[in-house]
Amino acid sequence: MTTVTEVKPAAKNGVAHGLRADARRNREAVIAAAKKLFADEGLDAQMPDVAKAAKVGVGTVYRHFPTKEDLIAALAAERFERLAERAREELEADDPWQGLCDFIRYSAQIQADDRGLCDVMGSRPEVMGASAEAVGLDELCDQLVKRAQRSGDLRTDLEWEEIPMIACALGGITKAHGPGAGRWPRLVEIVLDGLRAPADSKLPKPIK
Amino acid sequence: MTTVTEVKPAAKNGVAHGLRADARRNREAVIAAAKKLFADEGLDAQMPDVAKAAKVGVGTVYRHFPTKEDLIAALAAERFERLAERAREELEADDPWQGLCDFIRYSAQIQADDRGLCDVMGSRPEVMGASAEAVGLDELCDQLVKRAQRSGDLRTDLEWEEIPMIACALGGITKAHGPGAGRWPRLVEIVLDGLRAPADSKLPKPIK
DNA sequence: TACTATACGGAATGCAGATTCCGTTTGCAG
DNA sequence: CTGCAAACGGAATCTGCATTCCGTATAGTA
Numbered sequence: 001m002t003t004v005t006e007v008k009p010a011a012k013n014g015v016a017h018g019l020r021a022d023a024r025r026n027r028e029a030v031i032a033a034a035k036k037l038f039a040d041e042g043l044d045a046q047m048p049d050v051a052k053a054a055k056v057g058v059g060t061v062y063r064h065f066p067t068k069e070d071l072i073a074a075l076a077a078e079r080f081e082r083l084a085e086r087a088r089e090e091l092e093a094d095d096p097w098q099g100l101c102d103f104i105r106y107s108a109q110i111q112a113d114d115r116g117l118c119d120v121m122g123s124r125p126e127v128m129g130a131s132a133e134a135v136g137l138d139e140l141c142d143q144l145v146k147r148a149q150r151s152g153d154l155r156t157d158l159e160w161e162e163i164p165m166i167a168c169a170l171g172g173i174t175k176a177h178g179p180g181a182g183r184w185p186r187l188v189e190i191v192l193d194g195l196r197a198p199a200d201s202k203l204p205k206p207i208k
Numbered sequence: 209m210t211t212v213t214e215v216k217p218a219a220k221n222g223v224a225h226g227l228r229a230d231a232r233r234n235r236e237a238v239i240a241a242a243k244k245l246f247a248d249e250g251l252d253a254q255m256p257d258v259a260k261a262a263k264v265g266v267g268t269v270y271r272h273f274p275t276k277e278d279l280i281a282a283l284a285a286e287r288f289e290r291l292a293e294r295a296r297e298e299l300e301a302d303d304p305w306q307g308l309c310d311f312i313r314y315s316a317q318i319q320a321d322d323r324g325l326c327d328v329m330g331s332r333p334e335v336m337g338a339s340a341e342a343v344g345l346d347e348l349c350d351q352l353v354k355r356a357q358r359s360g361d362l363r364t365d366l367e368w369e370e371i372p373m374i375a376c377a378l379g380g381i382t383k384a385h386g387p388g389a390g391r392w393p394r395l396v397e398i399v400l401d402g403l404r405a406p407a408d409s410k411l412p413k414p415i416k
Numbered sequence: 417t418a419c420t421a422t423a424c425g426g427a428a429t430g431c432a433g434a435t436t437c438c439g440t441t442t443g444c445a446g
Numbered sequence: 447c448t449g450c451a452a453a454c455g456g457a458a459t460c461t462g463c464a465t466t467c468c469g470t471a472t473a474g475t476a
Contacts, residue, residue: 020443020452047434048456057455062435122330122384158398165381165395172380173373176330187373190366194402228422228473255464256426265425266465276464 027064029054034071035078038116042175043072043124045116069127076120076131083107084135091143097153100144101192104166108188111171112179118171132164155197166191235272237262242279243286246324250383251280251332253324277335284328284339291315292343299351305361308352309400312374316396319379320387326379340372363405374399 019027033054037045047068051058065071086106093099111118120127132138141163148154170191173184227235241262245253255276259266273279294314301307319326328335340346349368356362378399381392 022443023453026453044433046432051456058435058457059437059455060453063453066435068434122380125384128384155398155401157394162391162395162398165385165391166398168384169377169381169395172330172383173377175380176333176336176376177373183370183373186365187370187377190363190370190374190402191399192402193363194398194400199407230473231423234423252463254462259426267425267467268423270465271423274465 023063026054026056026060029056030061030064030071031074035075038072038075039114042115043119047071072116072120072124073127073130075116076124076127077134079110079114079117080131080135080137082110084137084140087137087140087144091140091147096144096147096151097196100148100154100195103144104163104170104192105185105188107167108170108174108184111167112174112184115175118175121168121171122175128164137164149197153197154195158195231271234262234264234268237264238269238272238279239282243283246280246283247322250323251327255279280324280328280332281335281338283324284332284335285342287318287322287325288339288343288345290318292345292348295345295348295352299348299355304352304355304359305404308356308362308403311352312371312378312400313393313396315375316378316382316392319375320382320392323383326383329376329379330383336372345372357405361405363403366403 030050034045034050037050037053047061048058050071051061054061061071065074083106087103090099090103093102111121138160142160145154145158145160145163149156149158170184170188173187177183238258242253242258245258245261255269256266258279259269262269269279273282291314295311298307298311301310319329346368349371353362353366353368353371357364357366378392378396381395385391
């Protein structure tokens with residue numbers, strides 16, 4: 001045991017360093033293929049098919065993601081990063097209410113574009129929880145909500161925990177009827193109307 | 209082939225006649241067990257477990273329901289009958305708007321009480337469609353919607369097809385977070401608020 | 417009571433899909 | 447150019463269910 005073994009920096013920012021060139025290339029191929037396949041067919045797309053789509057052997061897929069669940073989690077993490085990113089943007093929006101609305105619209109949109117994500121939202125609370133936690137989404141939702149309430153446009157009885165629930169619900173529609181039905185955007189608007197503070201409860205605007 | 213074979217009246221109103229006494233008894237036991245098991249564990253409860261819960265062999269389950277899908281459909285049919293029944297009642301409600309609201313609340317409630325039903329709503333469009341069709345739920349939704357619109361309380365741009373979608377969405381919440389979270393009723397109310405016609409669009413009430 | 421069409425139970429089967437294994441190939445340090 | 451640890455591919459294995467099969471038991475009838 002006199003051999004000096006280099007410590008591997010493992011993965012950094014999603015891209016894995018310290019991997020042989022071909023390994024890195026394959027990993028990307030797998031991720032890309034899985035992203036598309038899961039988006040199209042939902043979580044019950046099969047591992048061998050992911051491998052095929054990535055032009056790689058099953059073994060290779062499993063070398064990078066020891067479990068299907070791990071692969072799913074990795075993809076979910078990426079989506080949640082985008083979601084958090086968007087939340088941060090909307091926190092800067094001129095109109096807090098519109099910011100919140102757009103965030104919710106966005107969360108519905110990405111689900112309409114990704115059946116796999118709908119499935120995660122609908123039946124993988126742990127994955128969803130972990131991913132959200134990792135990017136601080138909860139905190140962001142809280143801020144989004146508080147800000148919109150302060151501006152007087154959002155009903156004051158809403159709690160931030162209900163934002164993820166609303167997202168799940170909207171995902172459920174796409175999951176059940178397919179994005180093709182094209183009806184989900186209307187449902188989003190209905191919910192948003194329901195979120196608006198009742199007109200009479202709105203404090204008289206300070207100045208303006 | 210000279211034997212005269214009696215024609216079996218098969219099933220009538222859910223209860224199967226022309227069955228040997230023990231057979232009828234077992235059939236009921238299976239249905240009851242399945243109802244409970246699927247309600248508790250969702251659609252991936254297993255057939256052998258249904259049999260066990262009904263104190264019956266798997267074979268017996270399969271003699272009555274050739275396929276798991278058939279069993280699911282039978283249970284779903286029963287739920288949809290209740291749903292239709294409730295819809296009919298609410299069509300008689302004094303207040304059309306409250307009638308619609310209560311119908312929606314009811315559909316959320318039965319899903320909160322039955323994970324299996326949530327699953328059907330969320331990922332068995334065919335079963336749901338067939339069951340709904342069988343009891344004329346679509347037509348009933350249409351009437352419920354039109355009536356509430358006529359009274360001026362329901363937003364006029366709602367189409368009846370969106371009622372089932374709303375039901376799916378609400379079911380999705382229970383499915384994802386469990387009924388235990390106890391938050392779904394609030395989401396229902398939010399949606400209902402979103403369904404209400406904007407105050408200014410309401411025609412002045414005739415008299416009263 | 418005897419007989420037989422119906423039912424029954426549950427071990428055995430079939431299959432789909434995740435995961436493992438191992439002989440072969442390849443990137444790359446020296 | 448070599449040597450070998452790091453990767454590869456994909457057939458084989460394992461597992462979890464649904465579903466089938468068949469010898470046995472029983473309701474209903476004569």
